[in-house]
Amino acid sequence: MHHSVSAVLLFLFLAGEGAALAQSPSSAVALSVRRIELVSDDAQPAAEVAVSPGLSTVFLFDSEVSREGLALEGRERFAMVDAGLNTLRLVPSEAITGGERLKLTVRFQDGAAPASATFVLVAHPARSEAHVEVYRRKRRVESYQEEVRQARIEAEQYKEENARLRAERSAPDGLTGLISTAVLSGRGVDFRDLTEGVTQAPGGAASKHLVYAYRTARRVAVEVTLKYVGDAQPWTAVGAMLRGKANEEMKVLRVWQSGPVASGPAVQRVVVEAEAASESPKGPFTLKLWDADGRRTVTLGNVTFP
Known part of the structure; x- marks a missing residue:
């Protein structure tokens, strides 16, 4: 019960206006x-x-x-x-x-x-x-x-991306928005706790604490709770990549972070949302997050989806 409620709350949050930083189409x-x-x-x-x-x-x-x-x-x-x-x-x-x-x-x-x-x-x-x-x-x-x-071809891709963004912006917030954009499409939200199975590459800008994966009919999302590593400056993810074993990539739609990872006891959440059909591979994928200058990254391996 807790898992299903958490999943619905996450996607309601993603659907809210201003809840995410969109990754550029390019x-x-x-x-x-x-x-x-x-x-x-x-x-x-x-x-x-x-x-x-x-x-x-x-x-x-x-x-x-x-x-x-x-x-x-x-x-x-x-x-x-x-x-x-x-x-x-x-x-x-x-x-x-x-x-x-x-x-x-x-x-x-x-x-x-x-x-x-x-x-x-x-x-x-x-x-x-x-x-x-x-x-x-x-x-x-x-x-x-x-x-x-x-x-x-690229111009057509940008045109389609622009149409999708306009449609999402004009959609209502909350659960109504998820229904109107067919994100759920009668399927609901599947949830998986990946915390134990996900690996982290050494030298990351932050340390992973919790990792959750979500899937709907048309979208997947990874929620990562990050902790301060002790000697780094405040860090915020601005871009993300989800890449499979054969170097295939999922199309990342947006990256959202609750706040900069900084010194102190507080942890911060990063949500990466990607486009995926129901028949898309479930993984494993490598998730890489990077900051504005691309020098400080967080890399997680063995990311799978429900």
Whole structure:
């Protein structure tokens, strides 16, 4: 009885206006193919490319590059650096920290201008650009057509996201809101206490105290109660990722925190809500939370849903 009441109270709270901080749509979907065009002008600014621990970022060049001419700042913080004639695959290790900026320079073999290209790798706790195409010569028409096609797909995704947010904002609060948006859809709320089974990676910005999981017909949520670790500054989660064993990600809709985790006896709750159909996998998932600058994180493993 206590479990069912707690679950209903949680979703009533989530449905209330102002009860959550929405994760931006751009951070909720995977980044598509990135295309970078080089010019012969030496003053061209270095392009920033997002990388993340354990995730692969592959550069594809339209000209052959020199393996000996590769210069990567902080190379020891990468689990893999695999350079080919036209490709470069990078996999950062857990040693890289969010917000870190590392310079990457590649040199081309033919001596034509530009002779080299420089990028700034920006570390993020959970997001990376998986595929980066670098063009030194004039791009083919097909490449531009594919870019336009992808832009249309992304625009449609944003349109759908905007429509969903508008529909939720116009819905009434409380239980009526849950019914009107079909979140419950005749199923109710399933609840599971994950406190004993969930693991936490060392060095987190806060310590987990309680972990609960919830599922409705269309949504899942993880509620984590966090404690102060003793030597950290106040910490607030602004983003979250739920990733499965095969690197599949659930679409995070919002992240809400009751208050900053700070010194003192008080604990704070973080709720991560994600979109999931009833047939979605139940886990296990890895939950990663990060703060505004992405440097201090909380990572929980073995998260499952009812």
